[in-house]
Amino acid sequence: MIKYAQVFQGTAFTSESPKEVKILKDYLFCINDNGMIEKVVAPEDADYPVLLNSYEGAENFHHLAEGQYFLPGFVDLHVHAPQWAQSGTALDIPLYDWLNTYTFPIESKFSDLEFAKNVYEDVVNTLLANGTTTALYFATVHKEASFMLAEICANKGQRGLVGKVVMDNPDQNPDFYRDASTQTALEDTEEFIIAVKELAKSTKQGVYPVVTPRFIPSCTDDALKGLGELAAKYDTHIQSHCSESDWEHGYVQDRFQKNDAFALNDFGLLGDKSVMAHCNFLDDDDAHLFAETGTAVCHCPISNAYFANSVIPIAHLHAKGVEIGLGSDISGGFSPSLFDNARQAVISSRMLEDGVNTALPASERGVPNSRITINEAFYLATAGGGEGLSLPIGRLAENYAWDVQTIDTKLATAKLPIFNAEEDLHDVFQKIMYLVRPENIREVWVQGEKVHSRM
Numbered sequence: 001m002i003k004y005a006q007v008f009q010g011t012a013f014t015s016e017s018p019k020e021v022k023i024l025k026d027y028l029f030c031i032n033d034n035g036m037i038e039k040v041v042a043p044e045d046a047d048y049p050v051l052l053n054s055y056e057g058a059e060n061f062h063h064l065a066e067g068q069y070f071l072p073g074f075v076d077l078h079v080h081a082p083q084w085a086q087s088g089t090a091l092d093i094p095l096y097d098w099l100n101t102y103t104f105p106i107e108s109k110f111s112d113l114e115f116a117k118n119v120y121e122d123v124v125n126t127l128l129a130n131g132t133t134t135a136l137y138f139a140t141v142h143k144e145a146s147f148m149l150a151e152i153c154a155n156k157g158q159r160g161l162v163g164k165v166v167m168d169n170p171d172q173n174p175d176f177y178r179d180a181s182t183q184t185a186l187e188d189t190e191e192f193i194i195a196v197k198e199l200a201k202s203t204k205q206g207v208y209p210v211v212t213p214r215f216i217p218s219c220t221d222d223a224l225k226g227l228g229e230l231a232a233k234y235d236t237h238i239q240s241h242c243s244e245s246d247w248e249h250g251y252v253q254d255r256f257q258k259n260d261a262f263a264l265n266d267f268g269l270l271g272d273k274s275v276m277a278h279c280n281f282l283d284d285d286d287a288h289l290f291a292e293t294g295t296a297v298c299h300c301p302i303s304n305a306y307f308a309n310s311v312i313p314i315a316h317l318h319a320k321g322v323e324i325g326l327g328s329d330i331s332g333g334f335s336p337s338l339f340d341n342a343r344q345a346v347i348s349s350r351m352l353e354d355g356v357n358t359a360l361p362a363s364e365r366g367v368p369n370s371r372i373t374i375n376e377a378f379y380l381a382t383a384g385g386g387e388g389l390s391l392p393i394g395r396l397a398e399n400y401a402w403d404v405q406t407i408d409t410k411l412a413t414a415k416l417p418i419f420n421a422e423e424d425l426h427d428v429f430q431k432i433m434y435l436v437r438p439e440n441i442r443e444v445w446v447q448g449e450k451v452h453s454r455m
Contacts, residue, residue, distance in 0.1 A: 073133025075385025228268025
């Protein structure tokens with residue numbers, strides 16, 4: 001019989017499709033030395049009792065207690081790691097003012113590596129404690145601090161995709177916070193890519209360099225072109241903001257006479273390893289281009305409520321074949337929890353469908369067929385994020401990484417309202433998604449390694 005590094009027994013929830021959650025009741029999950037799920041065994045399978053007899057009671061056998069469940073680890077596709085230092089502040093002003101008055105000054109402080117270390121260690125710890133096993137990070141323009149963030153992810157066991165941000169346009173960036181020149185921005189980015197790829201060789205769960213033009217307004221044409229070339233040369237992931245707000249969307253149209261999607265594509269910045277945050281103003285031609293190139297949308301529902309001037313039509317984009325994941329957008333989004341963002345995704349979709357202006361008749365107030373379910377929001381936070389990154393994560397299935405969070409519904413200080421021992425497991429899943437708090441997340445595993453636990 002094959003020897004496994006770890007065997008886990010318990011009931012799990014995972015996405016079968018964007019709209020369907022699969023319940024794996026009392027399954028065995030057999031994990032190999034690389035932290036991948038090698039075998040998933042149902043109670044009715046012939047080898048279930050054989051495996052149980054071989055591993056039960058062993059040190060590498062893990063059995064969930066009553067009221068505990070496995071969820072896939074969350075995949076956060078948009079985190080501004082340095083902005084954790086300002087999270088929860090200044091959310092009542094326009095995006096342009098917010099960036100220049102609050103965000104750029106705080107990010108400029110990351111030239112101080114001690115300050116950077118304190119913030120970055122805390123944000124990685126916080127995201128792990130909230131069940132986020134993979135995070136796609138914007139760092140800052142500072143090459144050394146950005147690499148430090150990758151090292152912290154590597155050391156703490158989180159799968160981190162990290163971008164040294166490029167901001168070289170003197171017309172749109174403050175003197176105190178931007179790349180010294182286009183040449184410097186590109187040279188630093190290339191050195192950063194090489195260093196992170198070297199770090200990845202000794203990191204079990206993986207760390208990845210990400211080509212990161214902050215957004216089109218922040219970058220010159222030469223920088224955007226050079227970044228597209230670097231992404232192709234080193235086959236890296238790419239991230240940016242796209243068609244986020246009225247101001248940003250309008251700026252790009254004025255500069256290029258086209259929408260963000262087509263401008264970014266012209267610079268080689270769309271592809272199957274590209275993730276574009278927000279995308280509230282995508283039209284159908286943009287959506288077709290995203291689907292054609294394999295570019296993913298990162299939906300940031302809490303942040304969008306503050307800064308996007310609109311509600312993104314997630315259901316419509318999904319119907320167009322666009323890959324979509326979920327992001328917290330710290331600190332435009334105040335919460336580090338993808339549970340909170342999944343809930344807001346559902347709420348925002350309902351508001352888009354029903355409309356908000358009571359001066360209009362109900363039949364004219366909203367956008368039909370816009371709502372999504374909590375099942376779909378769960379998919380965005382897990383499998384959708386994995387697909388957006390083109391990585392085998394976000395599902396509890398064979399040949400996927402063992403990235404999980406163990407949810408305790410019976411915790412005395414945060415008990416979920418489950419009063420029937422035979423309650424339908426679909427209902428239990430919904431209660432988990434709507435009611436879980438960080439203290440309910442008892443353990444977090446990434447690539448078969450325990451990276452967080454609450455006693």
